[in-house]
Amino acid sequence: MGLLIDGVWHDQDQRRANESGEFVRADSSFRAAIGAADGRFPATSGRYHLFVNAGCPWAYRTVLYRSLKNLDAVVSISFTAPAAGSQGWTFGDTAEPILGARHIHNIYSLADPSFTGRATVPVLWDLEERTIVNNESADIIRMFNSAFNGIEGVSAVDFYPDEHATEIDQLNALIYDTVNNGVYRCGFAQSQQAYEQAYDALFETLDQLDARLAGQRYLCGDVITEVDWRLFSTLVRFDLAYYSQFRCNRNRLIDFAHLWPYTRDLYQQPEVAATVDVAAIKGIYYGGRAPGILPKGPDINFGEPHHRENMTVGP
Ligand SMILES: N[C@@H](CCC(=O)N[C@@H](CS)C(=O)NCC(=O)O)C(=O)O
Missing domain, CATH: 1.20.1050.10 (Glutathione S-transferase Yfyf (Class Pi); Chain A, domain 2)
Incomplete structure:
Protein backbone atom coordinates (compact mmCIF):
# COMPACT_ATOMS: atom_id res chain seq x y z
CA MET A 1 0.00 0.00 0.00
CA GLY A 2 1.33 3.44 -0.92
CA LEU A 3 1.24 6.65 1.08
CA LEU A 4 0.91 10.44 0.81
CA ILE A 5 4.02 12.61 0.84
CA ASP A 6 3.29 16.35 1.00
CA GLY A 7 -0.20 15.66 -0.24
CA VAL A 8 0.93 13.61 -3.27
CA TRP A 9 0.15 9.89 -3.52
CA HIS A 10 3.13 7.57 -3.94
CA ASP A 11 2.23 4.08 -5.03
CA GLN A 12 5.36 2.26 -3.87
CA ASP A 13 5.08 0.58 -0.50
CA GLN A 14 7.39 1.95 2.14
CA ARG A 15 9.32 -0.24 4.51
CA ARG A 16 7.32 -0.81 7.66
CA ALA A 17 9.70 -3.13 9.47
CA ASN A 18 12.60 -2.29 11.80
CA GLU A 19 16.11 -3.76 11.53
CA SER A 20 14.92 -6.99 13.20
CA GLY A 21 12.19 -7.44 10.62
CA GLU A 22 9.41 -6.58 13.06
CA PHE A 23 6.31 -4.89 11.66
CA VAL A 24 5.95 -1.36 13.07
CA ARG A 25 2.54 0.32 12.84
CA ALA A 26 2.58 4.12 12.51
CA ASP A 27 0.66 6.28 14.99
CA SER A 28 -2.57 7.92 13.81
CA SER A 29 -2.36 11.61 12.90
CA PHE A 30 -5.76 13.17 13.63
CA ARG A 31 -6.69 12.82 17.28
CA ALA A 32 -9.40 15.41 18.09
CA ALA A 33 -12.49 14.48 20.10
CA ILE A 34 -16.16 15.09 19.50
CA GLY A 35 -17.68 16.75 22.54
CA ALA A 36 -14.34 18.03 23.91
CA ALA A 37 -14.35 21.12 26.12
CA ASP A 38 -12.92 23.42 23.39
CA GLY A 39 -16.25 23.10 21.53
CA ARG A 40 -14.64 22.66 18.10
CA PHE A 41 -16.46 19.41 17.31
CA PRO A 42 -19.80 19.46 19.15
CA ALA A 43 -21.81 16.26 19.52
CA THR A 44 -24.59 17.02 17.06
CA SER A 45 -26.54 14.62 14.89
CA GLY A 46 -25.87 14.64 11.14
CA ARG A 47 -22.55 16.49 11.33
CA TYR A 48 -20.11 13.55 11.15
CA HIS A 49 -19.41 10.87 8.58
CA LEU A 50 -17.39 7.66 8.76
CA PHE A 51 -15.30 6.36 5.87
CA VAL A 52 -14.51 2.69 6.42
CA ASN A 53 -13.64 -0.63 4.91
CA ALA A 54 -15.93 -3.33 6.29
CA GLY A 55 -13.18 -5.97 6.23
CA CYS A 56 -10.61 -3.94 8.18
CA PRO A 57 -10.55 -4.90 11.87
CA TRP A 58 -9.79 -1.33 13.00
CA ALA A 59 -12.48 0.32 10.91
CA TYR A 60 -14.79 -2.51 11.91
CA ARG A 61 -14.66 -1.43 15.56
CA THR A 62 -16.30 1.85 14.55
CA VAL A 63 -18.89 0.10 12.36
CA LEU A 64 -19.75 -2.17 15.27
CA TYR A 65 -20.05 0.66 17.81
CA ARG A 66 -22.19 2.69 15.42
CA SER A 67 -24.65 -0.21 15.43
CA LEU A 68 -24.36 -1.11 19.12
CA LYS A 69 -24.97 2.48 20.18
CA ASN A 70 -27.72 2.98 17.61
CA LEU A 71 -25.89 5.86 15.95
CA ASP A 72 -27.06 5.02 12.43
CA ALA A 73 -29.19 8.16 12.22
CA VAL A 74 -26.53 10.30 13.91
CA VAL A 75 -23.31 9.43 12.06
CA SER A 76 -23.50 8.55 8.36
CA ILE A 77 -21.16 6.04 6.71
CA SER A 78 -19.46 5.11 3.42
CA PHE A 79 -17.73 1.83 2.63
CA THR A 80 -14.72 1.46 0.33
CA ALA A 81 -14.35 -1.50 -1.99
CA PRO A 82 -12.96 -4.45 0.00
CA ALA A 83 -9.59 -4.77 -1.70
CA ALA A 84 -6.95 -2.05 -1.94
CA GLY A 85 -5.45 -1.20 -5.34
CA SER A 86 -2.59 0.97 -6.56
CA GLN A 87 -4.36 4.01 -5.09
CA GLY A 88 -4.89 2.35 -1.73
CA TRP A 89 -8.45 2.11 -0.44
CA THR A 90 -10.81 3.07 -3.20
CA PHE A 91 -14.52 3.60 -3.77
CA GLY A 92 -14.35 1.92 -7.17
CA ASP A 93 -15.11 3.49 -10.52
CA THR A 94 -17.47 6.13 -9.21
CA ALA A 95 -16.62 8.68 -6.58
CA GLU A 96 -18.44 8.51 -3.26
CA PRO A 97 -21.17 11.17 -3.11
CA ILE A 98 -20.27 13.02 0.11
CA LEU A 99 -16.93 14.52 -0.93
CA GLY A 100 -16.59 13.28 -4.49
CA ALA A 101 -13.54 11.26 -3.43
CA ARG A 102 -12.40 8.30 -5.50
CA HIS A 103 -9.86 7.10 -2.94
CA ILE A 104 -9.33 7.41 0.81
CA HIS A 105 -6.10 9.35 0.20
CA ASN A 106 -8.20 12.10 -1.49
CA ILE A 107 -9.94 12.59 1.85
CA TYR A 108 -6.65 13.04 3.69
CA SER A 109 -5.52 15.58 1.09
CA LEU A 110 -8.80 17.49 1.46
CA ALA A 111 -8.25 17.71 5.22
CA ASP A 112 -4.61 18.68 4.82
CA PRO A 113 -3.25 19.43 1.32
CA SER A 114 0.30 18.75 2.49
CA PHE A 115 -0.46 15.60 4.49
CA THR A 116 2.36 13.10 4.79
CA GLY A 117 1.51 9.63 6.03
CA ARG A 118 -0.56 6.55 5.39
CA ALA A 119 -4.15 6.93 4.23
CA THR A 120 -5.76 4.53 6.69
CA VAL A 121 -9.34 3.68 7.57
CA PRO A 122 -11.36 4.46 9.62
CA VAL A 123 -11.70 8.21 8.98
CA LEU A 124 -14.17 10.26 11.02
CA TRP A 125 -15.04 13.32 8.94
CA ASP A 126 -16.64 16.61 10.00
CA LEU A 127 -19.10 17.64 7.26
CA GLU A 128 -19.25 21.21 8.56
CA GLU A 129 -15.58 22.09 9.00
CA ARG A 130 -14.69 19.72 6.13
CA THR A 131 -11.83 18.09 7.92
CA ILE A 132 -10.82 14.86 9.63
CA VAL A 133 -11.74 14.81 13.30
CA ASN A 134 -9.99 11.57 14.10
CA ASN A 135 -8.52 8.55 12.30
CA GLU A 136 -7.77 6.34 15.31
CA SER A 137 -10.35 3.63 15.91
CA ALA A 138 -9.53 3.35 19.62
CA ASP A 139 -10.41 7.04 20.08
CA ILE A 140 -13.48 6.88 17.86
CA ILE A 141 -15.12 4.03 19.76
CA ARG A 142 -14.50 5.83 23.07
CA MET A 143 -16.28 8.87 21.59
CA PHE A 144 -19.13 6.77 20.24
CA ASN A 145 -19.51 5.15 23.66
CA SER A 146 -20.62 8.39 25.31
CA ALA A 147 -20.36 11.60 23.24
CA PHE A 148 -23.81 11.36 21.60
CA ASN A 149 -25.65 9.95 24.62
CA GLY A 150 -27.99 12.93 25.01
CA ILE A 151 -29.42 12.52 21.50
CA GLU A 152 -32.81 10.83 21.12
CA GLY A 153 -32.60 7.19 20.08
CA VAL A 154 -28.94 6.76 21.01
CA SER A 155 -28.39 3.77 23.31
CA ALA A 156 -27.14 4.57 26.82
CA VAL A 157 -25.23 1.29 27.08
CA ASP A 158 -21.75 1.90 28.55
CA PHE A 159 -18.89 -0.30 27.40
CA TYR A 160 -16.30 1.64 29.42
CA PRO A 161 -17.78 1.78 32.93
CA GLY A 287 -8.67 -9.76 -2.92
CA GLY A 288 -5.80 -7.29 -3.26
CA ARG A 289 -3.44 -9.71 -4.99
CA ALA A 290 -3.83 -10.60 -8.63
CA PRO A 291 -5.82 -12.46 -9.81
CA GLY A 292 -8.00 -11.62 -6.80
CA ILE A 293 -9.38 -15.10 -6.17
CA LEU A 294 -11.16 -15.34 -2.82
CA PRO A 295 -11.05 -18.56 -0.77
CA LYS A 296 -14.38 -20.38 -0.83
CA GLY A 297 -14.10 -21.62 2.74
CA PRO A 298 -14.02 -21.97 5.60
CA ASP A 299 -17.71 -22.19 6.35
CA ILE A 300 -18.03 -20.89 9.91
CA ASN A 301 -21.30 -20.97 11.80
CA PHE A 302 -21.19 -17.99 14.17
CA GLY A 303 -24.89 -18.56 14.83
CA GLU A 304 -24.46 -21.97 16.49
CA PRO A 305 -25.74 -21.97 20.13
CA HIS A 306 -22.99 -20.92 22.56
CA HIS A 307 -24.46 -22.12 25.90
CA ARG A 308 -22.75 -19.35 27.87
CA GLU A 309 -25.94 -17.63 29.10
CA ASN A 310 -26.02 -19.34 32.47
CA MET A 311 -22.36 -19.20 33.37
CA THR A 312 -21.58 -18.38 36.96
CA VAL A 313 -20.84 -14.71 37.32
CA GLY A 314 -17.15 -13.86 37.21
CA PRO A 315 -15.21 -11.33 39.29
N1 LIG B 1 -4.39 2.77 14.35
C1 LIG B 1 -5.31 2.78 13.28
C2 LIG B 1 -4.92 1.72 12.27
C3 LIG B 1 -5.84 1.69 11.11
C4 LIG B 1 -5.24 0.84 9.96
O1 LIG B 1 -4.03 0.54 9.95
N2 LIG B 1 -6.08 0.47 8.99
C5 LIG B 1 -5.59 -0.30 7.86
C6 LIG B 1 -6.68 -1.13 7.23
S1 LIG B 1 -6.98 -2.64 8.07
C7 LIG B 1 -5.17 0.65 6.78
O2 LIG B 1 -5.93 1.52 6.41
N3 LIG B 1 -3.97 0.46 6.25
C8 LIG B 1 -3.49 1.23 5.17
C9 LIG B 1 -2.03 1.55 5.31
O3 LIG B 1 -1.45 1.19 6.33
O4 LIG B 1 -1.51 2.16 4.40
C10 LIG B 1 -6.69 2.56 13.85
O5 LIG B 1 -6.87 1.66 14.68
O6 LIG B 1 -7.60 3.31 13.50
Whole structure:
Protein backbone atom coordinates (compact mmCIF):
# COMPACT_ATOMS: atom_id res chain seq x y z
CA MET A 1 0.00 0.00 0.00
CA GLY A 2 1.33 3.44 -0.92
CA LEU A 3 1.24 6.65 1.08
CA LEU A 4 0.91 10.44 0.81
CA ILE A 5 4.02 12.61 0.84
CA ASP A 6 3.29 16.35 1.00
CA GLY A 7 -0.20 15.66 -0.24
CA VAL A 8 0.93 13.61 -3.27
CA TRP A 9 0.15 9.89 -3.52
CA HIS A 10 3.13 7.57 -3.94
CA ASP A 11 2.23 4.08 -5.03
CA GLN A 12 5.36 2.26 -3.87
CA ASP A 13 5.08 0.58 -0.50
CA GLN A 14 7.39 1.95 2.14
CA ARG A 15 9.32 -0.24 4.51
CA ARG A 16 7.32 -0.81 7.66
CA ALA A 17 9.70 -3.13 9.47
CA ASN A 18 12.60 -2.29 11.80
CA GLU A 19 16.11 -3.76 11.53
CA SER A 20 14.92 -6.99 13.20
CA GLY A 21 12.19 -7.44 10.62
CA GLU A 22 9.41 -6.58 13.06
CA PHE A 23 6.31 -4.89 11.66
CA VAL A 24 5.95 -1.36 13.07
CA ARG A 25 2.54 0.32 12.84
CA ALA A 26 2.58 4.12 12.51
CA ASP A 27 0.66 6.28 14.99
CA SER A 28 -2.57 7.92 13.81
CA SER A 29 -2.36 11.61 12.90
CA PHE A 30 -5.76 13.17 13.63
CA ARG A 31 -6.69 12.82 17.28
CA ALA A 32 -9.40 15.41 18.09
CA ALA A 33 -12.49 14.48 20.10
CA ILE A 34 -16.16 15.09 19.50
CA GLY A 35 -17.68 16.75 22.54
CA ALA A 36 -14.34 18.03 23.91
CA ALA A 37 -14.35 21.12 26.12
CA ASP A 38 -12.92 23.42 23.39
CA GLY A 39 -16.25 23.10 21.53
CA ARG A 40 -14.64 22.66 18.10
CA PHE A 41 -16.46 19.41 17.31
CA PRO A 42 -19.80 19.46 19.15
CA ALA A 43 -21.81 16.26 19.52
CA THR A 44 -24.59 17.02 17.06
CA SER A 45 -26.54 14.62 14.89
CA GLY A 46 -25.87 14.64 11.14
CA ARG A 47 -22.55 16.49 11.33
CA TYR A 48 -20.11 13.55 11.15
CA HIS A 49 -19.41 10.87 8.58
CA LEU A 50 -17.39 7.66 8.76
CA PHE A 51 -15.30 6.36 5.87
CA VAL A 52 -14.51 2.69 6.42
CA ASN A 53 -13.64 -0.63 4.91
CA ALA A 54 -15.93 -3.33 6.29
CA GLY A 55 -13.18 -5.97 6.23
CA CYS A 56 -10.61 -3.94 8.18
CA PRO A 57 -10.55 -4.90 11.87
CA TRP A 58 -9.79 -1.33 13.00
CA ALA A 59 -12.48 0.32 10.91
CA TYR A 60 -14.79 -2.51 11.91
CA ARG A 61 -14.66 -1.43 15.56
CA THR A 62 -16.30 1.85 14.55
CA VAL A 63 -18.89 0.10 12.36
CA LEU A 64 -19.75 -2.17 15.27
CA TYR A 65 -20.05 0.66 17.81
CA ARG A 66 -22.19 2.69 15.42
CA SER A 67 -24.65 -0.21 15.43
CA LEU A 68 -24.36 -1.11 19.12
CA LYS A 69 -24.97 2.48 20.18
CA ASN A 70 -27.72 2.98 17.61
CA LEU A 71 -25.89 5.86 15.95
CA ASP A 72 -27.06 5.02 12.43
CA ALA A 73 -29.19 8.16 12.22
CA VAL A 74 -26.53 10.30 13.91
CA VAL A 75 -23.31 9.43 12.06
CA SER A 76 -23.50 8.55 8.36
CA ILE A 77 -21.16 6.04 6.71
CA SER A 78 -19.46 5.11 3.42
CA PHE A 79 -17.73 1.83 2.63
CA THR A 80 -14.72 1.46 0.33
CA ALA A 81 -14.35 -1.50 -1.99
CA PRO A 82 -12.96 -4.45 0.00
CA ALA A 83 -9.59 -4.77 -1.70
CA ALA A 84 -6.95 -2.05 -1.94
CA GLY A 85 -5.45 -1.20 -5.34
CA SER A 86 -2.59 0.97 -6.56
CA GLN A 87 -4.36 4.01 -5.09
CA GLY A 88 -4.89 2.35 -1.73
CA TRP A 89 -8.45 2.11 -0.44
CA THR A 90 -10.81 3.07 -3.20
CA PHE A 91 -14.52 3.60 -3.77
CA GLY A 92 -14.35 1.92 -7.17
CA ASP A 93 -15.11 3.49 -10.52
CA THR A 94 -17.47 6.13 -9.21
CA ALA A 95 -16.62 8.68 -6.58
CA GLU A 96 -18.44 8.51 -3.26
CA PRO A 97 -21.17 11.17 -3.11
CA ILE A 98 -20.27 13.02 0.11
CA LEU A 99 -16.93 14.52 -0.93
CA GLY A 100 -16.59 13.28 -4.49
CA ALA A 101 -13.54 11.26 -3.43
CA ARG A 102 -12.40 8.30 -5.50
CA HIS A 103 -9.86 7.10 -2.94
CA ILE A 104 -9.33 7.41 0.81
CA HIS A 105 -6.10 9.35 0.20
CA ASN A 106 -8.20 12.10 -1.49
CA ILE A 107 -9.94 12.59 1.85
CA TYR A 108 -6.65 13.04 3.69
CA SER A 109 -5.52 15.58 1.09
CA LEU A 110 -8.80 17.49 1.46
CA ALA A 111 -8.25 17.71 5.22
CA ASP A 112 -4.61 18.68 4.82
CA PRO A 113 -3.25 19.43 1.32
CA SER A 114 0.30 18.75 2.49
CA PHE A 115 -0.46 15.60 4.49
CA THR A 116 2.36 13.10 4.79
CA GLY A 117 1.51 9.63 6.03
CA ARG A 118 -0.56 6.55 5.39
CA ALA A 119 -4.15 6.93 4.23
CA THR A 120 -5.76 4.53 6.69
CA VAL A 121 -9.34 3.68 7.57
CA PRO A 122 -11.36 4.46 9.62
CA VAL A 123 -11.70 8.21 8.98
CA LEU A 124 -14.17 10.26 11.02
CA TRP A 125 -15.04 13.32 8.94
CA ASP A 126 -16.64 16.61 10.00
CA LEU A 127 -19.10 17.64 7.26
CA GLU A 128 -19.25 21.21 8.56
CA GLU A 129 -15.58 22.09 9.00
CA ARG A 130 -14.69 19.72 6.13
CA THR A 131 -11.83 18.09 7.92
CA ILE A 132 -10.82 14.86 9.63
CA VAL A 133 -11.74 14.81 13.30
CA ASN A 134 -9.99 11.57 14.10
CA ASN A 135 -8.52 8.55 12.30
CA GLU A 136 -7.77 6.34 15.31
CA SER A 137 -10.35 3.63 15.91
CA ALA A 138 -9.53 3.35 19.62
CA ASP A 139 -10.41 7.04 20.08
CA ILE A 140 -13.48 6.88 17.86
CA ILE A 141 -15.12 4.03 19.76
CA ARG A 142 -14.50 5.83 23.07
CA MET A 143 -16.28 8.87 21.59
CA PHE A 144 -19.13 6.77 20.24
CA ASN A 145 -19.51 5.15 23.66
CA SER A 146 -20.62 8.39 25.31
CA ALA A 147 -20.36 11.60 23.24
CA PHE A 148 -23.81 11.36 21.60
CA ASN A 149 -25.65 9.95 24.62
CA GLY A 150 -27.99 12.93 25.01
CA ILE A 151 -29.42 12.52 21.50
CA GLU A 152 -32.81 10.83 21.12
CA GLY A 153 -32.60 7.19 20.08
CA VAL A 154 -28.94 6.76 21.01
CA SER A 155 -28.39 3.77 23.31
CA ALA A 156 -27.14 4.57 26.82
CA VAL A 157 -25.23 1.29 27.08
CA ASP A 158 -21.75 1.90 28.55
CA PHE A 159 -18.89 -0.30 27.40
CA TYR A 160 -16.30 1.64 29.42
CA PRO A 161 -17.78 1.78 32.93
CA ASP A 162 -15.66 3.41 35.65
CA GLU A 163 -15.52 0.28 37.78
CA HIS A 164 -13.82 -1.67 34.99
CA ALA A 165 -11.80 1.13 33.35
CA THR A 166 -8.40 0.13 34.77
CA GLU A 167 -8.92 -3.53 33.93
CA ILE A 168 -10.12 -2.65 30.42
CA ASP A 169 -7.06 -0.47 29.81
CA GLN A 170 -4.71 -3.20 31.01
CA LEU A 171 -6.34 -5.91 28.92
CA ASN A 172 -6.52 -3.58 25.90
CA ALA A 173 -2.75 -3.05 26.06
CA LEU A 174 -2.01 -6.78 26.13
CA ILE A 175 -4.61 -7.65 23.50
CA TYR A 176 -3.60 -4.81 21.19
CA ASP A 177 0.07 -5.79 21.19
CA THR A 178 -0.24 -9.53 20.97
CA VAL A 179 -3.62 -10.14 19.30
CA ASN A 180 -5.15 -7.16 17.43
CA ASN A 181 -1.79 -5.97 16.12
CA GLY A 182 -0.19 -9.32 16.92
CA VAL A 183 -1.78 -11.03 13.92
CA TYR A 184 -0.34 -8.24 11.73
CA ARG A 185 3.05 -8.70 13.38
CA CYS A 186 2.82 -12.34 12.26
CA GLY A 187 1.56 -11.52 8.78
CA PHE A 188 3.85 -8.58 8.01
CA ALA A 189 7.03 -9.82 9.72
CA GLN A 190 10.12 -9.53 7.54
CA SER A 191 12.22 -12.12 9.35
CA GLN A 192 11.64 -15.66 10.62
CA GLN A 193 12.53 -14.64 14.15
CA ALA A 194 10.15 -11.65 14.19
CA TYR A 195 7.34 -13.86 12.89
CA GLU A 196 7.96 -16.61 15.44
CA GLN A 197 8.11 -14.14 18.33
CA ALA A 198 4.81 -12.59 17.28
CA TYR A 199 3.25 -16.04 16.77
CA ASP A 200 4.35 -17.26 20.22
CA ALA A 201 3.07 -14.09 21.91
CA LEU A 202 -0.24 -14.32 20.04
CA PHE A 203 -0.98 -17.89 21.10
CA GLU A 204 0.30 -17.32 24.64
CA THR A 205 -2.29 -14.54 25.05
CA LEU A 206 -5.05 -16.56 23.38
CA ASP A 207 -4.35 -19.49 25.75
CA GLN A 208 -4.46 -17.11 28.70
CA LEU A 209 -7.76 -15.55 27.55
CA ASP A 210 -9.24 -18.97 26.84
CA ALA A 211 -8.48 -20.01 30.44
CA ARG A 212 -9.94 -16.77 31.79
CA LEU A 213 -13.15 -17.31 29.82
CA ALA A 214 -13.56 -20.78 31.30
CA GLY A 215 -14.69 -19.15 34.54
CA GLN A 216 -16.49 -16.02 33.42
CA ARG A 217 -18.73 -15.06 30.55
CA TYR A 218 -16.83 -11.92 29.42
CA LEU A 219 -13.33 -10.57 29.97
CA CYS A 220 -14.33 -8.27 32.84
CA GLY A 221 -16.95 -10.59 34.35
CA ASP A 222 -20.63 -10.68 33.53
CA VAL A 223 -20.89 -7.47 31.49
CA ILE A 224 -19.66 -6.89 27.95
CA THR A 225 -17.08 -4.11 27.81
CA GLU A 226 -14.92 -2.37 25.23
CA VAL A 227 -12.16 -4.95 25.53
CA ASP A 228 -14.58 -7.72 24.49
CA TRP A 229 -15.50 -5.82 21.34
CA ARG A 230 -11.86 -5.09 20.55
CA LEU A 231 -10.98 -8.77 20.93
CA PHE A 232 -14.06 -9.84 18.96
CA SER A 233 -12.97 -7.70 15.99
CA THR A 234 -9.88 -9.89 15.62
CA LEU A 235 -11.42 -13.23 16.61
CA VAL A 236 -14.22 -13.01 14.07
CA ARG A 237 -11.56 -12.69 11.34
CA PHE A 238 -9.25 -15.37 12.71
CA ASP A 239 -10.25 -18.49 10.82
CA LEU A 240 -11.39 -16.53 7.77
CA ALA A 241 -8.07 -14.80 7.23
CA TYR A 242 -5.34 -14.75 9.88
CA TYR A 243 -5.03 -18.51 10.28
CA SER A 244 -3.99 -18.94 6.67
CA GLN A 245 -3.04 -15.57 5.19
CA PHE A 246 -1.03 -14.35 8.22
CA ARG A 247 0.35 -17.82 9.18
CA CYS A 248 -1.35 -17.74 12.62
CA ASN A 249 -1.84 -21.47 12.33
CA ARG A 250 -1.02 -23.21 15.59
CA ASN A 251 -4.73 -23.83 15.77
CA ARG A 252 -7.97 -22.28 14.62
CA LEU A 253 -10.36 -20.18 16.71
CA ILE A 254 -12.87 -23.02 16.53
CA ASP A 255 -10.36 -25.29 18.33
CA PHE A 256 -10.42 -23.17 21.52
CA ALA A 257 -12.81 -24.56 24.16
CA HIS A 258 -13.93 -21.16 25.43
CA LEU A 259 -12.82 -18.47 22.98
CA TRP A 260 -14.95 -19.99 20.24
CA PRO A 261 -18.28 -20.10 22.15
CA TYR A 262 -17.40 -16.64 23.57
CA THR A 263 -17.02 -15.30 20.01
CA ARG A 264 -20.41 -16.75 19.08
CA ASP A 265 -21.93 -15.24 22.22
CA LEU A 266 -20.74 -11.78 21.14
CA TYR A 267 -21.77 -12.38 17.53
CA GLN A 268 -25.29 -13.26 18.68
CA GLN A 269 -25.76 -10.03 20.68
CA PRO A 270 -28.36 -7.68 19.11
CA GLU A 271 -27.12 -5.64 16.12
CA VAL A 272 -23.83 -7.53 15.76
CA ALA A 273 -24.40 -10.21 13.11
CA ALA A 274 -25.39 -7.67 10.45
CA THR A 275 -22.07 -5.85 10.91
CA VAL A 276 -19.93 -8.93 10.14
CA ASP A 277 -19.33 -8.95 6.39
CA VAL A 278 -17.59 -12.23 5.57
CA ALA A 279 -17.17 -11.35 1.88
CA ALA A 280 -15.52 -8.04 2.80
CA ILE A 281 -13.20 -9.81 5.27
CA LYS A 282 -12.08 -12.26 2.58
CA GLY A 283 -11.90 -9.38 0.11
CA ILE A 284 -9.50 -7.27 2.15
CA TYR A 285 -7.10 -10.09 2.99
CA TYR A 286 -7.13 -12.03 -0.28
CA GLY A 287 -8.67 -9.76 -2.92
CA GLY A 288 -5.80 -7.29 -3.26
CA ARG A 289 -3.44 -9.71 -4.99
CA ALA A 290 -3.83 -10.60 -8.63
CA PRO A 291 -5.82 -12.46 -9.81
CA GLY A 292 -8.00 -11.62 -6.80
CA ILE A 293 -9.38 -15.10 -6.17
CA LEU A 294 -11.16 -15.34 -2.82
CA PRO A 295 -11.05 -18.56 -0.77
CA LYS A 296 -14.38 -20.38 -0.83
CA GLY A 297 -14.10 -21.62 2.74
CA PRO A 298 -14.02 -21.97 5.60
CA ASP A 299 -17.71 -22.19 6.35
CA ILE A 300 -18.03 -20.89 9.91
CA ASN A 301 -21.30 -20.97 11.80
CA PHE A 302 -21.19 -17.99 14.17
CA GLY A 303 -24.89 -18.56 14.83
CA GLU A 304 -24.46 -21.97 16.49
CA PRO A 305 -25.74 -21.97 20.13
CA HIS A 306 -22.99 -20.92 22.56
CA HIS A 307 -24.46 -22.12 25.90
CA ARG A 308 -22.75 -19.35 27.87
CA GLU A 309 -25.94 -17.63 29.10
CA ASN A 310 -26.02 -19.34 32.47
CA MET A 311 -22.36 -19.20 33.37
CA THR A 312 -21.58 -18.38 36.96
CA VAL A 313 -20.84 -14.71 37.32
CA GLY A 314 -17.15 -13.86 37.21
CA PRO A 315 -15.21 -11.33 39.29
N1 LIG B 1 -4.39 2.77 14.35
C1 LIG B 1 -5.31 2.78 13.28
C2 LIG B 1 -4.92 1.72 12.27
C3 LIG B 1 -5.84 1.69 11.11
C4 LIG B 1 -5.24 0.84 9.96
O1 LIG B 1 -4.03 0.54 9.95
N2 LIG B 1 -6.08 0.47 8.99
C5 LIG B 1 -5.59 -0.30 7.86
C6 LIG B 1 -6.68 -1.13 7.23
S1 LIG B 1 -6.98 -2.64 8.07
C7 LIG B 1 -5.17 0.65 6.78
O2 LIG B 1 -5.93 1.52 6.41
N3 LIG B 1 -3.97 0.46 6.25
C8 LIG B 1 -3.49 1.23 5.17
C9 LIG B 1 -2.03 1.55 5.31
O3 LIG B 1 -1.45 1.19 6.33
O4 LIG B 1 -1.51 2.16 4.40
C10 LIG B 1 -6.69 2.56 13.85
O5 LIG B 1 -6.87 1.66 14.68
O6 LIG B 1 -7.60 3.31 13.50
